[in-house]
Every structure is written in structure tokens, then in C-alpha cells.
Amino acid sequence: MSHLVLALTIAGMAAVTFGPRLVPTLFLAAAALPRPVVVWLRQVPPAVIAALLAPSLFAPAGTLDLGPGNPGLWLAVPTLLLAWRTRNFYLTIAFGIGSLALLRLVTG
Amino acid sequence: MRSVATDSPAPARPAAAGARAPGAGAGPGRAPRQPRAPWAAGFGQAVPVMLGYVPVAFAFGVLGHTAGLPWWAMVAMSAFVYGGSSQFAALQLLAVGAAPYAIVLTTFVVNLRHLLLSAAIAPRLAGWRRREQALFAYELTDEAFAVHSAQYAERAERPKAEVFTFNTAVHASWVAGTLAGVLAGDLVTDVEAWGLDYALPAMFMALLAAGVIADRRGLAVAVVAGGGAVGLTLLGLQYWAVLVAAAVAATFGLAVAEREGRADDGEAVRTEGVPGR
Numbered sequence: 001m002s003h004l005v006l007a008l009t010i011a012g013m014a015a016v017t018f019g020p021r022l023v024p025t026l027f028l029a030a031a032a033l034p035r036p037v038v039v040w041l042r043q044v045p046p047a048v049i050a051a052l053l054a055p056s057l058f059a060p061a062g063t064l065d066l067g068p069g070n071p072g073l074w075l076a077v078p079t080l081l082l083a084w085r086t087r088n089f090y091l092t093i094a095f096g097i098g099s100l101a102l103l104r105l106v107t108g
Numbered sequence: 109m110r111s112v113a114t115d116s117p118a119p120a121r122p123a124a125a126g127a128r129a130p131g132a133g134a135g136p137g138r139a140p141r142q143p144r145a146p147w148a149a150g151f152g153q154a155v156p157v158m159l160g161y162v163p164v165a166f167a168f169g170v171l172g173h174t175a176g177l178p179w180w181a182m183v184a185m186s187a188f189v190y191g192g193s194s195q196f197a198a199l200q201l202l203a204v205g206a207a208p209y210a211i212v213l214t215t216f217v218v219n220l221r222h223l224l225l226s227a228a229i230a231p232r233l234a235g236w237r238r239r240e241q242a243l244f245a246y247e248l249t250d251e252a253f254a255v256h257s258a259q260y261a262e263r264a265e266r267p268k269a270e271v272f273t274f275n276t277a278v279h280a281s282w283v284a285g286t287l288a289g290v291l292a293g294d295l296v297t298d299v300e301a302w303g304l305d306y307a308l309p310a311m312f313m314a315l316l317a318a319g320v321i322a323d324r325r326g327l328a329v330a331v332v333a334g335g336g337a338v339g340l341t342l343l344g345l346q347y348w349a350v351l352v353a354a355a356v357a358a359t360f361g362l363a364v365a366e367r368e369g370r371a372d373d374g375e376a377v378r379t380e381g382v383p384g385r
Contacts, residue, residue, distance in 0.1 A: 006181050020223040059338060083313050096310025098303065
């Protein structure tokens, strides 16, 4: 692929990515939305975050992996408990990263 | 690497995260902290995301180098497209010589989920200038959405300096990581050794457990969305998983809210005569 075509391809990628990010923002920022729509949109953050998180825990390689070869799934239990009990953002992340690194160190 | 179905990310893996917003002062039961400057708060919120982004962007740069793509193309993708999973997908397609239209179309599908993120966060930007809204939207990745949602749930009004410091720092880490990967080239790396592939999942967990899930209904919505996303991923529909599972779960949450006859946000309100029901 020539450099020009490559550059145009990237420009196209940028355009089709920016569009879905931009259009709802511009149209909904000041709109008076019907109540059910507002309630629906309030459900989106927990829904999106859970939808991002769950596959990375249960299927890190795209297939279901509930075994010992998938330590991130089992570490999620204490990590979630810690987050819920302490409500401490940085402590939770440090615990998750540190535990996984330690686990890999120990299990080779 | 672990997967992150996100905007940051990894090819074979979708990513994750979520909690009390850092920089928002003290959590319940903790001593209040000194209020921080807006830029410091924004940067503090960005650190966990940067920890997750840099290794993934680095891997993206290395892969691009391996695939024989010019350095400027990799950096341009990270600067102008700024969508992790779509960048990895494009890289794979470029490596096998796919047609440009196919690459653009795939990118569109992979990044369609941003419609939902943008719609959900838009009401928080009421009163901003158009160009500020556009700049915000330009840098609205999955992780940025997660952090901003949690922060706004705690504080309806946040200084723009805080918001844009976060966005800029996170975006810069994505571009810088890409450039470092391109330059490192043949250097083989193992991000897993440091557990950094768990930075984003841990952040999503922190956000969920410590802020975004306000009540039992929120928990149910999260379970439905997570289960649905896993199911769709196993069916090979990972690029649709977030959008479809989250939309279905939000609809479920709305139905439960209507049935419980309460206002949103978990306020138990008997709703005879509440307008809009």
C-alpha cells in the first residue's frame, strides 16, 4: 500500500471513529430528554464498565477460561471485595497489579 | 496480554475497570484530604489508565514495526484514531493486505459503541462551548468514559481543567507508548511480568465496586451486561459485545426501575403521580 493510500486509510479510520463519539455529544448535551431516556442513560455506566470488564476476566483470549491458567479471574474476587470494603481507588489497583505480578513470580 | 474490549487495547483481548474517583477527596469514612488543584486531580485520575495504556500502546508499536508499517502511520493512528481494539484490528488487516475500505468499515463497526458512551456522558457537558464538547468527544475512550462517569456520579460539577488534564495525559500516554514501541522495534517485551495487564481490569473493578454501582439495581444491570458481553465474545462477536450487552442491560435496568416505580438513582420514591411514568 502506498504511503498516500495508507494516510487516507488512517484518515478514514479517524473519521468513522470520531463521528460516533461526536454526534451524540453535540445533539444530546443540552437536549431536554424524556424521562425514560434519562433513566436508561443512567444505567449505561455500570452496564458499559461491566461489559468491558467481564470478557477480560472470563475469556482473556477469546475463549472461556475458568482454570488456574487464568489467574486474573480468581484475583478478581479479592480485588472486588477490597474495592467494595475500602472504596479506595488506588489501593484496589495497586493490589490487583501487585497480586498478579507476585503470583506470576511465585508460579513462574 | 489480557484482553480488554476497549478503546485501549488489545487485539485478542477486550479490557476492563471501575471505582471511587480519585482526586474527589475522601471516600466515605475517610478523613477529608486537602483539595487538590484541578490539573493535579485530573492527572491523579489519569495515572491508573496510563499504567494500563502504555504497555498496550507499546505492544501496538512493536507489532506495527514487525508488520513493516512506517512509524508515522502507527503514531498517526494512535493520535487521530485513538481506539485501541480498532487499531489492533486495522493492524492485522493491513498486515494481510486488506483493502482500505474494509479497514475503514471494520474500524467503524469496532468503534460504534462510542455512540452509547457519548450519549450517556453528553448531559454532563451541557453549557460547554461546542469546541470544548468536540475536543472532549475526540478523546472519549472506554476508560475515559468509565472514569468520567464515576467522577460525575460524585460531583456534578467538575473543573474543565481537571477533565481535560485527564484526557490529555491519557491520550499522550497512548501516543508516547506507541512511539516507544515503534522505536524499540525488535526488542521483545513481556508486559505481563509486571502485572500491568491487570491495571485496567483492576481499575474497572475499583470503579464498579466503589462508585458506579449505587444499589442492587445497578448490580443487576452490571451482571446482565457482563454476562451478555461474555456470551457475545464467546460467539465471536467481541466487537459488538460492549454495545449490544450494555444496551440490553440498560434496557433491563430501565424496566426494573419502572416496575419498582421509583425515580432513578435508587431513590425509593412511591411514584403515584410522578410525571413521565
